[in-house]
Each structure stands twice: as structure tokens, then as C-alpha cells.
Amino acid sequence: MTMTMLMALDPMALVRSLPGNAAQGLIWGIMALGVYITFRILDFADLTVDGSLATGGAVAVMLIQGGMHPALSLIFAFLAGMAAGFVTGFLHTALGIPGILASILTQISLYSVNLGIMGKANQSMGIGQKGLVASARYVTSDNSYLFFIGLIVGCLVLVAIVYWLFGTELGASIRATGCNPQMASAQGINTNFCKVIALMISNGLVGLCGGVYAQYQGAADVNAGRGAIVIGLAAVIISEVIFGKLCAGKKIAFAYTLASVFVGAILYYIAYALVMWLGIDSDYMKLFSAVVVTCFLAAPYLKGKYLVRRRMAK
Amino acid sequence: MGYMLEIKDLHKTFNIGTINEKVALDGVNLNLNPGDFVTIIGGNGAGKSTTLNAIAGVWPIDQGKIIVDGVDITRLSEHKRAVYLGRVFQDPMTGTASTMSIEENMAIAARRGERRGFRWSISRKEREFYKEQLRELDLGLEERLTTKVGLLSGGQRQAITLLMASLKKPKLLLLDEHTAALDPKTAAKVLEISDKIIQEHSLTAMMVTHNMKDAIAHGNRLIMMHEGKVIYDVAGEEKKKLHVSDLLAKFEEVSGGEFANDRMMLA
Numbered sequence: 001m002t003m004t005m006l007m008a009l010d011p012m013a014l015v016r017s018l019p020g021n022a023a024q025g026l027i028w029g030i031m032a033l034g035v036y037i038t039f040r041i042l043d044f045a046d047l048t049v050d051g052s053l054a055t056g057g058a059v060a061v062m063l064i065q066g067g068m069h070p071a072l073s074l075i076f077a078f079l080a081g082m083a084a085g086f087v088t089g090f091l092h093t094a095l096g097i098p099g100i101l102a103s104i105l106t107q108i109s110l111y112s113v114n115l116g117i118m119g120k121a122n123q124s125m126g127i128g129q130k131g132l133v134a135s136a137r138y139v140t141s142d143n144s145y146l147f148f149i150g151l152i153v154g155c156l157v158l159v160a161i162v163y164w165l166f167g168t169e170l171g172a173s174i175r176a177t178g179c180n181p182q183m184a185s186a187q188g189i190n191t192n193f194c195k196v197i198a199l200m201i202s203n204g205l206v207g208l209c210g211g212v213y214a215q216y217q218g219a220a221d222v223n224a225g226r227g228a229i230v231i232g233l234a235a236v237i238i239s240e241v242i243f244g245k246l247c248a249g250k251k252i253a254f255a256y257t258l259a260s261v262f263v264g265a266i267l268y269y270i271a272y273a274l275v276m277w278l279g280i281d282s283d284y285m286k287l288f289s290a291v292v293v294t295c296f297l298a299a300p301y302l303k304g305k306y307l308v309r310r311r312m313a314k
Numbered sequence: 315m316g317y318m319l320e321i322k323d324l325h326k327t328f329n330i331g332t333i334n335e336k337v338a339l340d341g342v343n344l345n346l347n348p349g350d351f352v353t354i355i356g357g358n359g360a361g362k363s364t365t366l367n368a369i370a371g372v373w374p375i376d377q378g379k380i381i382v383d384g385v386d387i388t389r390l391s392e393h394k395r396a397v398y399l400g401r402v403f404q405d406p407m408t409g410t411a412s413t414m415s416i417e418e419n420m421a422i423a424a425r426r427g428e429r430r431g432f433r434w435s436i437s438r439k440e441r442e443f444y445k446e447q448l449r450e451l452d453l454g455l456e457e458r459l460t461t462k463v464g465l466l467s468g469g470q471r472q473a474i475t476l477l478m479a480s481l482k483k484p485k486l487l488l489l490d491e492h493t494a495a496l497d498p499k500t501a502a503k504v505l506e507i508s509d510k511i512i513q514e515h516s517l518t519a520m521m522v523t524h525n526m527k528d529a530i531a532h533g534n535r536l537i538m539m540h541e542g543k544v545i546y547d548v549a550g551e552e553k554k555k556l557h558v559s560d561l562l563a564k565f566e567e568v569s570g571g572e573f574a575n576d577r578m579m580l581a
Contacts, residue, residue: 168433183408186392190391
């Protein structure tokens with residue numbers, strides 16, 4: 001029976017799905033870049049993203065419906081995300097709410113905000129909408145290579161901007177805040193300010209991703225961000241496990257690390273495509289995402305324990 | 315000439331209203347002249363580190379005043395008063411950012427009290443300067459500017475933290491048992507570096523220590539704390555003549571219950 005099932009699989013179908021998944025991976029990589037900033041640089045588990053992703057999409061689609069150019073709408077998606085990040089930062093630093101809880105509060109309130117922006121749970125754009133930054137249509141068009149080149153260049157520009165930002169004095173103080181807040185304070189750094197700024201940049205990127213993704217899908221959905229944090233984490237962690245050693249010690253190691261987050265996101269989507277291709281019900285995909293993240297998070301810990309035990313045995 | 319540090323009637327109680335309530339500072343008064351290097355000794359819970367943390371602004375104090383070089387910093391937040399203070403901690407991990415390189419840590423310290431904007435975090439000229447400074451430590455760190463601080467030993471990290479504290483000359487250097495976590499040889503080396511930096515920049519400094527020999531050998535003044543108060547304050551020639559046995563005798567006196575009378579005698 002397994003044989004007949006395997007026989008029924010069409011390898012070409014998998015190949016055909018790859019460009020679309022690569023495109024989705026690149027787009028979600030923008031969000032993963034944002035997650036990297038909070039999760040790795042700031043050491044802050046920020047669940048705001050599940051809400052701010054949908055906010056970015058809602059803002060972009062509503063503005064496009066109102067006649068704004070899709071590219072311009074992305075700036076507002078970015079700003080909307082930043083506002084969401086600011087709220088989480090405010091709840092955490094000014095009101096003293098633990099970080100993870102502050103981000104959950106923002107996330108849950110954004111659900112209402114997003115419904116308010118869209119007026120209903122789902123808003124789509126016209127089929128013939130012109131000037132979209134990304135669209136599933138482009139993937140299958142004749143000059144799809146132009147779309148991919150544009151998308152890759154766009155992502156590299158984002159990497160360059162984030163690289164530059166974290167190389168500045170402000171960026172260095174954010175990194176110090178994430179690494180050792182006690183040291184940062186002793187060196188005169190306002191750690192609360194740094195946390196808020198980092199959360200704003202991170203969620204700005206997430207909002208931007210939401211805007212691009214809504215254009216890609218042709219619609220914004222209030223549930224677009226459900227489980228987004230898990231996909232972002234998956235991309236970050238996959239990139240670290242695979243490219244961590246390769247990036248270390250290089251002259252601009254940090255830029256490689258940031259770029260590898262995008263590769264991590266693409267790899268996640270390819271794995272996703274593979275599982276779908278194997279005929280797993282799409283209802284189980286969130287479970288799949290969670291299992292992937294669990295494995296990659298647990299692997300370094302278990303490996304460390306194993307190595308210790310082996311050393312003891314010697 | 316005014317005092318570099320004035321502490322007036324400092325009070326701090328932790329966990330007020332709970333079973334763990336503890337009076338940590340019970341009216342500390344202390345004035346430091348510019349260039350004073352004070353060593354602070356006392357038993358566990360005497361209030362030595364608490365005094366330093368109160369000056370640094372780790373938490374708000376209950377009562378009292380802290381004035382650094384004429385500026386009342388009592389109500390300033392920790393990062394604002396950092397402008398005036400250089401700090402080295404007991405735990406070598408505390409003073410530096412482990413995931414950042416030596417030069418990045420130093421560049422952050424060199425900007426203590428300045429606005430941090432969109433300029434690049436470290437310039438080529440600075441790099442050369444840091445290299446020279448590290449060479450003077452004589453620990454071979456001058457060739458490792460881009461090494462992550464997390465890969466260094468505790469002694470190396472403390473030496474770098476000391477250097478960082480002096481890059482932007484502080485009004486007051488706070489050394490909080492900064493050699494307690496090191497092995498004796500490394501501790502001696504770090505103390506030597508401390509002396510050198512304090513002398514070179516003619517800093518005003520406070521050093522908390524558990525080691526009475528070190529407390530006598532270093533600095534120009536020594537104070538002893540007990541139960542949140544300064545109970546002994548000695549400087550100059552008198553301090554130089556001190557022996558560990560004298561300090562031990564003092565300890566016994568205060569813990570022996572004759573505290574009130576002794577305070578009168580010492581005053």
C-alpha cells in the first residue's frame with residue numbers, strides 16, 4: 001500500500017511548487033529578520049508578530065483599495081508594525097509588564113484593531129491590480145526571473161540596512177542591552193529606550209512582510225499572522241544550525257548571519273512543500289511547524305548533554 | 315576645594331514589610347576628597363556593596379543625599395548617573411558584553427554619557443588608541459581586538475572592565491570586590507592594574523574588599539562598615555601603620571556588643 005502511495009507521487013509536482021515556495025520563503029524571511037532582532041539580539045521573546053503581520057497586510061490592502069500605489073502602501077505597513085512594536089515596548093518598559101506577556105497583550109488587541117482596519121475578516125484586491133510588489137501571478141509568468149531578482153535584491157537591501165543599523169552607536173547599545181543590561185546601564189545606556197527601538201524596528205519589518213505577503217496572496221486576512229512567530233523562529237534557528245559555523249569568524253559575519261535567515265526561511269518552505277507533496281493534510285501544517293522548531297531548539301541542548309556524558313564516561 | 319563625593323545620612327531597607335526585611339544602610343555619612351582612594355572592609359551584610367550600589371543607582375534609596383562633585387545625583391536614574399561613575403563588579407561577567415568584541419566593548423565605554431546616534435560605532439583612530447591601551451595591560455590582548463569578550467578569562471575581563479571605566483575619566487571609580495572571583499595571582503595582577511589606572515588618571519576611587527591585607531596595602535584611606543554604618547575611618551600615616559591584627563581586633567569589638575561606646579571613641 002505504501003508502494004502504491006509512493007508511486008502516486010508526482011516528482012514534477014514538487015519541482016513545480018518550488019519557485020512559489022522559494023518566493024514565499026523570501027517574503028517570510030523579512031519577518032524572520034524582524035524575529036532575529038528581538039529573539040537573538042534583544043533576547044526578548046516577542047509574540048507581537050502574530051498580530052503585527054496581519055496589521056501590515058490589512059494596512060497595505062486597504063490603502064491599495066483606496067487607490068494608493070502598492071509600493072507606497074508598504075511604507076505604511078512598516079509604520080503600522082512599528083506602532084505595534086512601540087505598544088509592546090511601552091507595556092514592558094513603562095508599565096513593567098513582563099516582556100512575553102506584554103507582547104501577548106498587544107497581539108490579542110491587534111486582532112480587534114485589524115478587524116477595525118479591514119471592517120471584516122478578509123479583504124482582497126482586484127484581480128487586475130497593477131504595480132504589485134509581489135504576486136503569486138509573477139511566479140508563473142514568462143519573466144518570473146525578473147520578479148525573483150527584484151525580490152532577492154529587495155531582501156539584500158534590507159539585510160544591508162539592518163547590518164548598518166546595528167553597526168552604529170545606537171545599534172551597538174541595543175546589542176549591549178540584549179547581551180548584558182547591567183553592563184549597558186553602567187555604561188550610561190538607556191536600556192528601556194533601546195528595547196523600545198529594537199521592538200519597533202523588528203515589528204516594522206514584520207509589518208512590511210505582512211504588506212508584501214498580502215500583495216502576494218492578493219488579500220489580507222485577520223488570521224494571516226497566526227503562528228507566524230513559529231515560522232520566524234524556525235527560519236532563524238534553521239539558519240543558525242546550518243550556517244552558524246560558516247558565518248563565524250568572517251569579516252562581516254553579522255551580515256552573513258542576517259542573510260542566512262532568509263535562506264533558513266526558504267529551507268523551511270521547501271520542507272513545508274515536501275510535506276505537503278507527501279500528501280499530509282494541510283490541517284496538520286501548524287503542528288509540523290511546531291515540531292520543526294522543537295527539534296531545532298532541542299538539538300543543541302541534547303547534543304550538549306550527550307557530549308558531557310561522553311566526556312564523563314572517558 | 316569641594317568634596318568629590320558627599321554621602322549624607324544614607325538609608326536603605328530591603329523587603330520592607332516582609333519576613334525578609336533587612337536594614338542594609340542605616341545612616342551612612344561619608345565625604346571623599348578629590349584623589350582619595352578608599353578601601354572598604356566589613357563583615358557580610360555590613361553594607362559595603364550596598365553603599366556602592368546606592369551611589370550607582372541600582373535602586374532608589376529610602377532617605378539621604380548623594381552628591382558627586384557638587385551635583386546632586388540622588389534622584390538620577392542608573393544610566394544617567396553613569397556619566398560620573400566608572401564601575402567594576404565582583405562577577406567578571408557583569409562588566410562586559412560577552413557576545414561583543416573587545417573593541418566594541420571599549421567603544422561603548424568610551425561613549426559613556428554621550429548621545430549615541432547613527433555614527434559608526436567605532437572609528438579606525440579609536441581602534442589604534444585601544445590597541446595602545448591594551449598593550450599597557452601587558453596581557454597580550456592588543457592583538458585580539460575583534461575577539462569576543464566571552465572567550466576571555468575572568469582576569470582578562472576584569473582588566474578590560476577597568477580599562478573601560480577609565481576611557482572616559484569618571485568622577486568616581488567604584489570597585490565592588492572586583493578581585494574576589496579571581497585566583498590569587500590574577501587578583502594581584504588586577505589590583506596592580508587598578509592602582510596604575512587610578513594613579514595615571516588621578517581618580518577618586520572606592521574599593522570594597524574582603525582581604526584586609528589588600529585594604530591596608532592599597533589606597534590612602536580605609537573605612538570599616540558594620541550593620542549599615544561607617545564605624546571606622548582612617549587615613550594617611552595612621553592607615554599605613556595598620557596591621558591586619560588591628561583590624562581584626564576592631565571587628566571583634568564591634569561584633570562583641572560594645573559597639574555604641576566604640577563609636578564614640580573612634581569619632
